[in-house]
Amino acid sequence: MADPREPVTRYDADSIVVLEGLQAVRMRPAMYVGSTGSEGVMQLVVEVLQNSLDEALAGHASRIDVSVDAEGRWVIADNGRGIPVETHSSGRPIPEVLVTELHAGGKFKEGAYRLPGGLHGVGLTCVNGLSSSFELEVRRDGGRWVGRWAAGEAVAPFQRVGDAADCGTTVRFTADAVIFGGAAADPDAVERWLRAQSWLTSGLSCTFRRRGSEVRFSSDEGLGGFARWLGEAQELVHADPVVVSGEAVGIQVDAALLWTRAFAEHVECFVNHVHTPLGGAHTDGLRAAIGHALTRYARDARLIDATEPLEGSDTMEGLVAVLSVRMRDPHFEGQTKTRLLDPIAGQAVEKAVGVALAEWLRGHPADAAAVVGRAIEAGRARMASRRASERARYERVEHLVDKDIYRQQFGIRSKNWHTSADWITNAGLLGLHGGSSQLAEDAVVLDVCCGSGVVGNSFRGKVGKIIGLDLTPEMVALARTRLDEVVQGDVYDIPFPDATFDGVCNREVLHLLPQPERPLSEIFRVLKPGGQFVVGQWVPFSAIDGPWMFQVVKKKQPLFVNNLYDEDMRALLAQAGFERLTTQEYLQWEDIDNWIATWETPQLHRHQIRDLYHHCPAEVRAVHPFEISPTGAIRDCWRWVIYSAFKPG
C-alpha cells in the first residue's frame, strides 16, 4: 500500500472545482431528476407539465397540449399568461434566466402562484441542461419570443420573432442521449398524468398526441370520477365513491374512496397537484382515518369482537382512493417530491376523512356493512395466508406436502390466472419452451403442474399429443380447453407408469416444492429412455440479488421454499440423471403491482415488496434491472432460464 505520509496528489485551492449552474446538473443529473433512465426523462416531462399546471391552478390557463414524436421530441404548450419577457436585473431576458440559472423562478415569491408544484426554480433549468435541444416559446402582450439551447448552451438568443394573437408558453425539448443513453419517458405515464390533472383541476382540458392519435381529457366529475375510473375494471363493493372535501388546520383536503373486490389497494395521492407515489404524511393520515373509522363502526355494530383484530392493512384492501391536499410550503423527501414529510398534513387528512367517513358509514348502512365485511374478509385471508406458510413448513418434516394449501391457492387464482401475472402468457417465454422441442411429430408430452395448459400448448403442432397433470380441479378444467387430455394428480406421485412419455415439460413450479429432487425423479421415471425434459424457471441474476429476490418472492408467495439459482437447477437435473443439458435465457419484464395483487399476498406484504424495490441496495440494482416510474409503478426484469435435458437412451 502507498505510504500514507507521502501524498500522491496535491489538495489545495487548485483542486477545488466550482461547477457553474448547468455543468453541475450535467455532471450529477440523477441528483436533480432522480435517475438517468426512463424515470429521469419522465421527470423532465413532468417538470415542464407542472409549470403549465401551475398556470392553470393560478386561474390563467385552461389548456395543456402535449405531443411526442418518434424521435422523443416533446412539445408541451399551455394558454397561460406566458413567462414575463422583460429584462431581469442581471441584464438578460427573464426567460433566459429561468432556463439557465438554478433557483430562479416565480414560485419563490408569494403573489405569482398561490400553491405551486414543480421543483421550484430547478426544474426548467434541469430540463434545458439535460436536453440535446431545448426551445422556449413565449406568447405574451401581442408578441412571440423564442430562444434555443443545446445541452444548456445557447444556440439562438431569446428574442422576439414575430407577433402572436394568443398568450401562453410552449417548451420543445429532446432528452440528451449522452445523459440518458436513449432512455425515453413512458407515454402511458404521461397520459395518466394528464388524465389525473384533468380530474383534479376544475376547468382544465388536456390533449395528448402520439403515434398519430390524439386523446383529450376534460372532466368536471372531480375526484369521485377519478376514483370511479381507477376502479372501473374491478368489481365494486359499493356503487358511489365516498367523497370528502374539507379543511383542517389550514389545509384543504379532498378525497374519494371506493372499495372494490380487488386484492390490492390503489391510492393516488397528490400535494398541490404533484403526484407523491411513495405517499407520506398525508397517506398515513388517510390510512389512520380509514382504519379507525371502519374498526369503530365494526365494533359498534358488533360485526367483530375484541378478539378478532382488524389491522390497518385489512381496511385498505381493495380500496381505490384519490387524495389531494393543498397546503403552503410542503416539505418533501428528495428533489423529485415522491413523499410528503409534513406530519400536519397527516393530521388534517385524518381529521377531515375520519369525520366524513364516519358520517358516510352511519348514513349508508348497507354500503357500510359491505365495506366493513370486506375488511373482515381481508383479515381472515391474512390469517389464512399466515397459516398456509406455517403448514407448508411443518408438513415438510414428514416429507409430505399439504395438498389442500396448493389446491386452495391455485383454485382461487384460476379465476383470473392469465391476467394475474405477465409471465404466464408471455409469448416469447412460452415460445422458448415449445421451441426447445426435439421430439418426433407423434411424440406424447406430459405438462406437469400444467396450470391452464399454456406451456404444454406451446408444443402444439410439434408433437402428436399433449397431456396435462395438475393438482387443482379448477386448473384441470382450464387446461382441458387447451390440452388433449388432463389428469388431476400429484407431481410427487405422478399417476402414470414408468417410461410413458416421450417428453415432459414444466415451468415455474420447482421453487414451490419442498424436496424438488422428488418430483424431478418422478419426471425422470415417467420419461421414456431418450425422452426430453424441458423446464423453465426464473433464477436470480447472481449471488448478489439472491437474498433480495428471496424476500420479494417469499413476501408475494408464502409457498415459496426454494430460491433456485442457475447452478442449483443444473445440479438438480444432473442428480436426477438427466444429461445433454442445454439452456436458453429470456429476460421478461413483469408488472409487479399486478403480480402482487393476489389473494395469497396480504396487504402488508404488498407494501413490504414495494419497499424492497424502493430501498433496493445499490449492489442489487447494479445486477438486477428494474424500473420504478414517477407514478410509482414497478416493472421488474426477470431472468428466465429454459433448460432442456434428456433421459439417457
Added chain:
Amino acid sequence: MAESTLPAARYTPPKLDDTLTREHLEAALRDEAVAAVEASWFARIAEIEGEPEAARALREIAEQHNVNARGTLDLLLRAREPLTGRVVGATAQNIAALERFYAEDALSEARRASAARREGFSDIGSWFESVGRLRAAHAARLATIRTGTD
C-alpha cells in the same frame, strides 16, 4: 516548592481483551443492532397500518439504536473487531477482517441451511443458502479491493 521524592506512579490502562466488559459490549452491540432493525421494521408496519404516531416513535427509537450500536462498536474496537476477533483500524485491516468474516460465514450459512432443512424448514434453509452465496460474493469483492490496495 520542593520537588517530591516519590517516584511518579505509572498508570496502565486495563486491556479490554478477555474481560467481562468486552463480553457485555458484544452482547450490547447485538441487542442494539437487533433492536434497531426491529424498531425500523415495526415502524414501517405501523405506517402501513395507519398508525403514524407509533411509526414516528418507532422510527426515532430505531435511529437512537443505530447511534448506540455505533457507539458500542466504537468501544469494542478498542480491543478487537467482534465478528472475527481481529485487530482493526486502518481500511486495509478493516477490509481484511470483513473479508475473513464473509468467507467463514459463507460456510456457516451452509451449515445453518442443512440444519434448517433437516428440521423441515425448506424455505429457511434456502434463505441461509442465498445469504451464504452473497457472503462468498462479498468476500471475493473485498479480496479484489484488498489485493488492489496491497
